Amino acid sequence: MSASIDELCYLPISALGPELHARRLSPVELLDAYLSRVHRFDDRVHAFITLTADLARTAALAAEAEIRSGEYRGPLHGVPIALKDLYDTAGIRTTGHSQLFAERVPTQDSTCTRLLADAGTILMGKLSMHEFAYGPADPDGFFPPAHNPWDLSRVPSGSSSGSGAGLAAGLFAGSLGSDTGGSIRGPASMCNIVGHKPTYGLCSRYGVLPLSWTLDHTGPMARSVEDCAILLQAIAGYDPRDPGSVSVPIPDYRATLRDGLRGLRVGAPFGYLEKVPDLMTDTFEAYRAALTELERLGAEVAPVEMPESDHLEVVGATLLQTEAYAYHRENFVKSPELYGRNFYERVRPAVLFSAADYIDVLRGRARIKRAFGQLMQRIDILALPTFPYPARTFAEDLNTPAWARTSFTRPFNITGMPAISLPCGFSSTNLPIGLQLAGRPFEDALVLRAAYAYEQATDWHNRWPRLEDQA
C-alpha cells in the first residue's frame, strides 16, 4: 500500500481487511504503523494500561503466515485491536483500572476475547477505563486516565475511555468497550467515533469484570458503523456461561447496511429534550440537523414522548449502585484503600438502600420496559443526542454531581434495547457531538443500517484530531 503511516492508521477495518487478504498489506506492517503512533502519542493520550507489543508481533507474524498459506479467517484476520481492561485475557493482567486488581492475571480469556482471537485479530493490549467502569475520570487514580485527543485537557468520557481515545488517536483499528449506563456510547460521542451497545443478551459478558449484572453490556467501538458491524458479527451469539445470554439467530450485520432509510419511522422526543437543563445549544442544533438529514434520506421523523422520563434516572442509578455495591462489598470492608476515592465514594452510599428499594426499582424497570415497548410499536428508531454536552475538562467532569447529569444513554441499559452512537457534528469549540439511534430488542441490524445511511451521507466521521499540534 502507498498510504502514509498516519493514513494507514485511520483506515477503517472494512478497507484494511481486503488489503490484508490480498497481501498488499502485511499484519506486521500494519501493527508497526499503530505501534509507531502509540510511541508518538500515548504518553499524552494514555489509552493503554498494558501494551503487549511483543505478543502482538508474534500474533501478527502468525496471521501473516496463515494468510499467505490461504487460511484466511475473515475481515478481522490480521487486524490490530485493543480491549478495555475489564475483558479477561489469559496471561495478561486485567485490572479494571484499579489498584485492587493491579496484579490480577486471569488464566482464561473472556468469551469475547476468545472470539476476537478466533477471528484472527491481533491484540495490542489493554486499555484505560474509569475504575471498575463507573464514575468520572480520576486524575488521581492508580493508573493515569485517558485524555481526549480532540483536546487533551478534556475527558474522552467513559467508562470505555481508552477505547474512545485510542481509536480517535489512530492507535488501533477496533476495540471492545462495555456499557452499563452509556460507557460505550459516551466515549464514542466525545471522541468522534462509533460505538454500538448491542441488545442485552446478544454478546457474552462471561469473563468480563462486572459493574452491574443486569445493566452491563459488551459491545464494539470503531471508527465506522461498518467496522462496528464487523466486530459485532465476531462476538454476537449465545454463550451458556453468561446467564443473561439469549439464543437468537444471528443475522449477517453487513448484509443490510446499504438498504437505506426509506419508510423507516424515526421518533424524536423534542418535548422532553427542550426541558433538559444541561442540553447545550450546539448539541441540540447538531441533533436537529441530523434529523433533517435522516428525513432527506427517506425516514419519516415524528415527535414522540420520552417514556417514563421522570423515573429513568432513579431506576438506572439505583440498580447500578446496588449491584456494584453487592459485587464490591467484601473488598470495601477489607481493602478500601485499594480503591480510588471517586469509585469508592460513589458506590459506598448504596449501603443505604434497602432490599425493598431494590425490588421497587426492578418493578419500575418493568414499567419502563413496557412503556418503551409500546413506543417502539409506533416507531422503528428512537433518535436522541448521545450526550447533552461535548467533552468537559477533567475538573468540570469531576465536580459535576451525578444527579446534575442528564443521561440520554441510560434508558437503553434499563430496557436492553440496542443503541448506537455515531458522529453528527462539532461544537463551536471544535468538540465532537454524537447522535444516538436506538431500536427494538435484537433489531441491531436495523440500528446499524440506519446509522450507516446517516454516516455515509455525512462526513463527520472522516475528521480526526491533530495530536501533533497539542503539547
Place this chain on the structure above:
Amino acid sequence: MEQIMGETSPTNRSATASDLALRARQAGLRLTDDEAARLVEPYERTQAALGRLRAVLDPVEEPANIFHAVVVEGQ
C-alpha cells in the same frame, strides 16, 4: 435506622449524618461524620425520587426478571 427507613410516615424519613454513618459502620464500611454529612442531601434526593416512583407503581406490578429477557417482552 427504622426512623430513616420507616415506610408509613414521610416525616420519619429525614436522614441525619449520624444515622447514615451508623448504618454504614454497621455494614463494616468506614464513613466519617463529615463524609456522612455530605451524603445527606443525595440520600434524601434519591429517597424522594424512589417515593415518586412508588407513587406511580401499580400495586400488582412485578419486578422485571433479574436477567431481563428483553426478547420476551420486546417481540
